Amino acid sequence: MDNHGSYKSLINIWILLMFLTVVTVGAAQFDFGAWNVPIALIIASVKAGVVALHFMHLKHEDGLTWVFASYPLFLLFLLIAFTVTDMFSRVVN
Amino acid sequence: MSQEQEKNYLENGEGFASWFFTVDHKRIGIMYLWAIGVFFIIAAIASFLVRFEHLTPGQTIMTAHTYNVLFTLHGSMMVFLFIVPGVAASFGNFLIPLMIGAKDVIFPKLNLYSFWLYLLGAAVFMIALAAPADTGWTFYTPYSIESGANVILITFGIFILGFSSILTGINFIVTMHKLRAPGMTWDRLPLFCWAAYATSLLQVLATPVVGITLLLLIGERFFGLGFFDPARGGDPVLFQHFFWFYSHPAVYIMILPAMGIISEVIPVFSRKPIFGYKAIAYASLAIALISFLVWGHHMFVSGQSKLINVIFSVITYAVAVPTAIKVFNWLWTLYKGSIELSTAMLYSLAFIFLFTIGGLTGLFLGALAADVHLHDTYFVVAHMHYVMIGGTVFGFFAALHFWYPKMWGRMFDEFKAKIAFVLIFIGFNVIFFPQFILGTLGMPRRYFNYAPEFQSLHQLSTYGTWIGAAGFILMLWTLMRPLPGKAPGNPYRSLSLEWSMDSPPGTFNFDEIPTITEPVYNYGTKIEEES
Structure with a gap:
């Protein structure tokens, strides 16, 4: 394991991503009108940011x-x- | 830095496998050169037939549908299979490690994979010719959605080619960051490398957008999703936004490496240091950055809003500034130089002349009022060919002649090559200059038929293709029949690093990684005399 995060932190990130996926599916069950797309994009952006920072090592x-x-x-x-x-x-x- | 004991890269292995599975950047560059050369010839034959059709109004040798297919084949093959990967992948691969003092690119296997992807994309593109598209190379919706031809298969081939382009770009960027020899600082980097660096940035940043656009096209055609079709809630102008967001920077993917070639050739045959090194280097980056801001100038009559038209028109004028900086610096390099009119130099001087015409006529098209009249006429066809052929292809030909001894270890017959140059130069201008006049008179582009009053200019343009083709065949003949005897390591007395070794180079380029102590363009100085 290099210095780019421990297994524990990587698993925590994975759990966070799974949680955000549940939020994505959950949000899709409600009609927010004009906010449907922005809300979906905000959740997706947070997921992409977490992946870029941790799994793609941008943080380091x-x-x-x-x-x-x-x-x-x-x-x-x-x-x-x-x-x-x-x-x-x-x-x- | 003699490589006497080591086999040169051409002799290091024989047979298909030694080439197809090689990770040597020089061999990969040569394979790109052959591949793009074949596609260039096929696409050029298509354009030759298209021009032949225009000898008379109405049908001359082909039907209207065949005509539509041939100009689509010409445009899409020239753009996606020849000119986008053209100089960057072939000469970039061959030269960048040699110029920066490295033994290879940083990811050699990825480099080979990029070439395989290029072949795969080209194969898909060729398979699609079973039902060839007649949409033009821009694949505008809604026609590309409705057309019965293999539009989606062709665009999927281009999608694969895009990955090849992105991977090559990443490879070059990282190579130039990580593998420069000691002392090869950024302000000593050869200008070809600066141009390749700017090109790579464009490849990495712009190509994904066209990939996504083509996926949306596939989604609309196969799954009925409404992106571009108004009947499904889409917007056809949106396709043009996405398409040109890639395809305008792609113009600079095509031209920037050729500008890099000119920056290498002119100092050598003027025996003078390049004028304004930093200005040329930073102009490459400026062009790369500004090129992302001007795509809407292709869409002035598309229904795009007046406000955004004005914004794009103003920014379009800005991109002329770094381009002009380069042209002025090349001219100033020539000033009071000891000019030798070698074949490569002739192509380079022609580049400056023709590219300037292409660039200045681009300003006509960037002006809103003028563009309304000139849009989709032969004026546009002439403008883009002055940039793409007069610029990129003449730069490409300059490189073919300039680095010929380094690539093949042989010399060519300069006299025949110069005759070929004269024919190509005259032929090119006879083809395309009348098209400026045709365009201003109102002749639309891509039309099968035309009014009788346009016939003389159309015929003149067609005659030009015969002169140009004769020159091109003579050029090929000359280059395929090298002079006997081995080429010297540095026949043009260049100070650039790739000339410091034998011709052709050894497999690993350098016995020892060199240490760079001087700027690369010290021609006509005390340092050159000592060296």
Whole structure:
């Protein structure tokens, strides 16, 4: 085992992920209207963040790796921001 | 750094298996070169036939459907099988470890796996030709959803090719971070490597988006999910957003490595240090970053909102800045240099000339009002070919000639190669310059038929393909028949590390990892005289 977390912490992370999966399934049983998608995405993002930090060892990496890892999130933000700006500023006859 | 005792990489093993299972970056680069070369020729033949069809209005040699299939085959094969993997995978693989002073890339097996994925993706793509697509290389919805052709199989092939691209990009990034020789600091890194680094960033960051988009296309077609079809609650413009979010950065995946080649060739044949090293290096990164912000300029007439049109138009002008920085720096490198017009140099000078035309006509298209008139006309076809052929392919040809002695250990007939260059240069301009005029006169792209008044310009353009094809065949003939005798290790007196060893290099490149003590472009200086 290297210094990237003990078995105990990895199992705890796994239990957390299982719990979040239950939350995902549970949330899907209720209709939150316009919040359906945001809630599902928030839960999924938390799961992805936990995986990236612990299973992909981002927690133990240096600044340059963080720059590489977080830049795609910036691009994702750009993709969504520009596309949504287009959709909500169209003039429909 | 003599490699006398060690077998060179070409002699180290014979037969199919010694190549197909090799983890030697040089052999993998050569295999990419052969593969993309074959696809380039197939796609070029398709374009030759398409142009032949335009000799007369109406049907000349093929039906309208065959015409649609052939221009789709030409575009998609050129983009996804030749020009995207083209320079980066072939010359990148061969050169990066040699240039940074490493024995191989950092993940050699992953490198071979990338090549196999490329072959697999290409095979799926070719199988799909049983019912070939007629959608154009952009696969726009809703037609790509409705078409009876093998659109999904082709896009699945491209999906696999994307993985190959991503893995190659990761390999190159990590290699340049971890395997640079002692003293090979970032500000001594050859500019080809900087360009390959920026390209790799784009490959890793942009390619997943096109992969996801193609999966959505599959989901819509097979499972009836509503992503792009308005009848199912989708938005066809959304496909274009996703597609161009990848495909515009992909333009720079295609052109950046060629820019790196030009930055290597020009100092050698000007005998001058490259002007503005850091500006060129950082311009590569700037292009990579800004290229993610301009995709909407492909969609000005798609129904995209006016507000976002204005935003994309303004940012599009910004990407011209780092590109122009490179062009000015190459020109300043030439200024008062001792210029030798070798074949590789001729292709490089042609690159600057043609790419500048391609770049400046891009600004026409980036201007909103002009684009409304020029969109989907032959002006766009001419613009993108001036960038992609005049830029990338001329850069690729420059590299083929410049590193030919290093790759094959032989020299070629410069005189014949220069005649081939002249034919290709003239042929290229005769093909595409009339298309700028055709476009401004209103000739739409991708149309099978055309009005009689366009015939003379169409015919001129077709004649150009005959001149260009003659030049290309002569170039192949020249390169396939090397001169007798072994090439010297450094025939062009380059100071770059890959020329410091025998031609062709030994299997492990360096007996001992070198220590770098000087900048790489010290041409015409006291240091060069001493060395």
